[in-house]
Amino acid sequence: MKFEPVTSRFFEQATESLAYQLLDLVLVHESPEGLVAGRIVECEMYQGPDDKGAHSFGGKPTPRTAVMYxxxxxxxxxxxxxxxxxxxxxxxxxxxPHAILVRALEPLVGVDVMLSRTRNKSVASNRLAAGPGKLCQVLGIDRRLNAHALWRPPLYLARPMSRWPTYQVARGPRIxxxxxxxxxxxxxxxxxxxHPAVSVKAPPVRVESPADRTEEGEHA
DNA sequence: GAGTTGATCACT
DNA sequence: GTGATCAACTCT
Known part of the structure; x- marks a missing residue:
C-alpha cells in the first residue's frame, strides 16, 4: 500500500473543515521498528482561546502549548x-491556538509492529488504535515528535492511493x-x-451525508 | 478505581 | 523556588 503525503498548503484552511478532511487521510509513521500507518476514523477539534476544553484556553502560551500558537x-x-x-x-x-486531537485509526500497515507495542494481548487488531493513548502507543509516537511538520517523514499525513468507500460522518460532544x-x-x-475502530460509542448530535460534508467544506 | 509523571499555578 | 493539584486515558 502506498501513500502520498499532503503538502503544507493542505493545513491552510479552517479547523472544522480540516477535521472533516482528516477522516479521508492516513497517518504514517516511519518508525525505527518499521513503517506503521492507519486510516484516521475519529478526531476532536479544540479551538482556543475561547474553548474551555482546550489547553490553549485563555490564550497565554506555555512551554507545553507553545506549538499550538x-x-x-x-x-x-x-x-x-x-x-x-x-x-x-x-x-x-x-x-x-487551534488543534485537532486524533483519537482513533484503523490499522493498515505494520500491524505486527503495533501488536508488539501493545501490552493488551487480547485486543482485536482493528481496535489496536481505538483511543488517543493507544494510538500513540502502537504507532510509536512520543514527545520527541512534538512540533514535527506533518507533511514530511518520519511522521506525516497522507492520502491513500485509492479513495475509501463512501461513508457517513457523525458529530457529537467531545470525550x-x-x-x-x-x-x-x-x-x-x-x-x-x-467504524469498528472508533474509540467510544456515543450518540451523535447528527449524522451527515457525504454531500453535506462537501457543502460544509466549500463554505469553510 | 488505580496507576504515574510532569505541566501549571498559587503561593513563599 | 517550592509544593499541590490534576489531567483531551486505559485496563481491571
Missing amino acids: GPPGHAYIYLIYGMYYCFNVVTGEAGL NIGYAGEAQAWPWRFWVVG
Missing part, C-alpha cells in the same frame, strides 16, 4: 495521566472534558459512522 500542520504531542501520549494536528493560522463547562456539549467530535 505556531503555524498549522505541526504536531502537538503531550503526556496525559503520566502514562500516555496524545497526538494533535495544529490548525489555524499562526497566533490562533472526557467534564471540566469544560458549556464547551463540554459543543459537537466538536467527528467520527466515521459505524
Whole structure:
C-alpha cells in the first residue's frame, strides 16, 4: 500500500473543515521498528482561546502549548495521566491556538509492529488504535515528535492511493472534558459512522451525508 | 478505581 | 523556588 503525503498548503484552511478532511487521510509513521500507518476514523477539534476544553484556553502560551500558537500542520504531542501520549494536528493560522486531537485509526500497515507495542494481548487488531493513548502507543509516537511538520517523514499525513468507500460522518460532544463547562456539549467530535475502530460509542448530535460534508467544506 | 509523571499555578 | 493539584486515558 502506498501513500502520498499532503503538502503544507493542505493545513491552510479552517479547523472544522480540516477535521472533516482528516477522516479521508492516513497517518504514517516511519518508525525505527518499521513503517506503521492507519486510516484516521475519529478526531476532536479544540479551538482556543475561547474553548474551555482546550489547553490553549485563555490564550497565554506555555512551554507545553507553545506549538499550538505556531503555524498549522505541526504536531502537538503531550503526556496525559503520566502514562500516555496524545497526538494533535495544529490548525489555524499562526497566533490562533487551534488543534485537532486524533483519537482513533484503523490499522493498515505494520500491524505486527503495533501488536508488539501493545501490552493488551487480547485486543482485536482493528481496535489496536481505538483511543488517543493507544494510538500513540502502537504507532510509536512520543514527545520527541512534538512540533514535527506533518507533511514530511518520519511522521506525516497522507492520502491513500485509492479513495475509501463512501461513508457517513457523525458529530457529537467531545470525550472526557467534564471540566469544560458549556464547551463540554459543543459537537466538536467527528467520527466515521459505524467504524469498528472508533474509540467510544456515543450518540451523535447528527449524522451527515457525504454531500453535506462537501457543502460544509466549500463554505469553510 | 488505580496507576504515574510532569505541566501549571498559587503561593513563599 | 517550592509544593499541590490534576489531567483531551486505559485496563481491571
